[in-house]
Amino acid sequence: MSNLVGTLPDGAAFAPRSAMAEHSAWDLGEAKAGAPGLYLSCFDMLLTEDAAWLVKAAPTPRLEPPEGPEQCPVIDSQEQGLSPGLEGPEEERSLEQVQSMVVGEVLKDIETACKLLNITPDPMEWNAGNVQKWLLWTEHLYRLPHAGKAFHELTGKDLCAMSEEEFRQRSPPCGDTLHAHLDIWKSAAWMKERCSVGDTKTAGSEELWSEADSSCSGQPIHLWQFLRELLLKPHSYGRCIRWLNKDKGIFKIEDSAHVARLWGLRKNRPAMNYDKLSRSIRQYYKKGIIRKPDVSQRLVYQFVHPV
DNA sequence: GACCAGGAAGCTC
DNA sequence: GAGCTTCCTGGTC
Numbered sequence: 001m002s003n004l005v006g007t008l009p010d011g012a013a014f015a016p017r018s019a020m021a022e023h024s025a026w027d028l029g030e031a032k033a034g035a036p037g038l039y040l041s042c043f044d045m046l047l048t049e050d051a052a053w054l055v056k057a058a059p060t061p062r063l064e065p066p067e068g069p070e071q072c073p074v075i076d077s078q079e080q081g082l083s084p085g086l087e088g089p090e091e092e093r094s095l096e097q098v099q100s101m102v103v104g105e106v107l108k109d110i111e112t113a114c115k116l117l118n119i120t121p122d123p124m125e126w127n128a129g130n131v132q133k134w135l136l137w138t139e140h141l142y143r144l145p146h147a148g149k150a151f152h153e154l155t156g157k158d159l160c161a162m163s164e165e166e167f168r169q170r171s172p173p174c175g176d177t178l179h180a181h182l183d184i185w186k187s188a189a190w191m192k193e194r195c196s197v198g199d200t201k202t203a204g205s206e207e208l209w210s211e212a213d214s215s216c217s218g219q220p221i222h223l224w225q226f227l228r229e230l231l232l233k234p235h236s237y238g239r240c241i242r243w244l245n246k247d248k249g250i251f252k253i254e255d256s257a258h259v260a261r262l263w264g265l266r267k268n269r270p271a272m273n274y275d276k277l278s279r280s281i282r283q284y285y286k287k288g289i290i291r292k293p294d295v296s297q298r299l300v301y302q303f304v305h306p307v
Numbered sequence: 308g309a310c311c312a313g314g315a316a317g318c319t320c
Numbered sequence: 321g322a323g324c325t326t327c328c329t330g331g332t333c
Binding site: 220296 | 311320
Binding site: 317 | 321322323324325326327328329330331332333
């Protein structure tokens with residue numbers, strides 16, 4: 001099993017980009033018991049290292065992605081202890097809360113990716129097209145070099161059967177990173193499957209996934225829904241699209257090319273660009289879904305019926 | 308050059 | 321037929 005799930009190959013620890021946003025009620029101790037070793041070690045790593053990072057990051061409530069290439073914060077692995085001010089039961093409680101948050105946020109990030117890519121959360125169920133989507137997505141998100149060709153025509157099952165070394169052989173510059181991220185997806189899929197087998201303690205996480213399931217059911221997504229999803233994930237997409245006035249439904253596309261690429265990815269339209277996307281937005285004018293605000297500005301639109 | 312507006316035709320479900 | 325996608329012309333910033 002890879003040691004890269006908690007720590008990405010460049011030495012930076014993997015951390016969910018939205019790690020402090022909300023709290024998820026996941027029963028970690030329960031989930032870890034009896035899990036296959038493969039996935040267990042993955043989450044062990046994730047939990048301990050992310051927890052350390054989160055505690056160190058406190059009290060900052062929000063973790064803005066850094067400017068430039070999206071990278072995770074570096075953890076000083078030599079640092080001892082999670083919260084020096086806390087001891088015994090208090091520290092345990094604190095750790096449990098942090099762990100719940102971390103896992104919840106990891107699952108949310110995956111859920112978002114599932115929605116946007118229209119793929120299932122379980123890599124074992126991916127066809128070759130799904131694999132390429134996931135690769136594109138991960139490369140895009142973590143600014144990795146393109147490796148799609150190296151994994152051409154592989155299904156999710158093929159991918160899951162590959163070792164870290166095989167990933168590296170196929171893609172020397174980012175194979176290990178991709179393998180690490182695939183491990184996270186595998187672990188999340190395992191946990192989802194586990195909680196869907198009637199474990200009432202995991203109701204919170206079931207809620208977490210129900211949204212993803214509804215959008216991973218193959219139902220086509222409308223452009224306005226897609227835009228709204230991006231707007232509702234400011235920690236992930238705030239740099240390319242954001243609310244100017246959420247109450248009035250006014251939003252601005254900050255990076256038109258980026259949003260168009262995401263939409264193209266979602267719809268499997270590689271040739272998508274902002275020109276075409278904006279044409280689709282303008283189709284909404286007649287339908288009364290989106291309009292230009294009263295004071296028209298470039299790249300600024302308004303939902304006729306705000307959230 | 309990038310964005311905006313809208314007509315028209317084509318494609319997919 | 322709905323909901324885009326693609327291509328286009330012409331205009332504004």
